[in-house]
Amino acid sequence: MERNHIVEGGMTLANARQNGVAGLEGWCGCGHHAVVPIGPVIERLGPARSIPSIMLTCSRCGARVRARPDWSEAKAQGKPDLRPRPQQKDGGVGHG
Numbered sequence: 448m449e450r451n452h453i454v455e456g457g458m459t460l461a462n463a464r465q466n467g468v469a470g471l472e473g474w475c476g477c478g479h480h481a482v483v484p485i486g487p488v489i490e491r492l493g494p495a496r497s498i499p500s501i502m503l504t505c506s507r508c509g510a511r512v513r514a515r516p517d518w519s520e521a522k523a524q525g526k527p528d529l530r531p532r533p534q535q536k537d538g539g540v541g542h543g
């Protein structure tokens with residue numbers, strides 16, 4: 448699989464884990480915030496499940512909350528970012 452097209456907010460569980468995401472988080476309107484580990488979620492729903500289609504239930508008020516990838520772990524790991532290298536010019540244009 449060469450395609451590695453990651454759409455913000457539309458990634459699958461497998462994609463998220465590949466990118467270092469260790470859990471899913473949900474923010475409820477009541478102010479409750481919860482994080483669930485991604486491993487058991489993948490076992491239950493399958494790796495191809497897209498994260499925005501997953502709904503978590505708030506344990507405080509019972510509302511349904513859309514799951515989001517929890518990037519805090521991935522950021523803590525300090526993934527190397529890819530930067531474009533400065534182009535080197537071939538010198539040596541003499542005058543003559």
Ligand SMILES: [Zn+2]
Nearest residue numbers: 475477505508
């Ligand atoms: Zn709530």
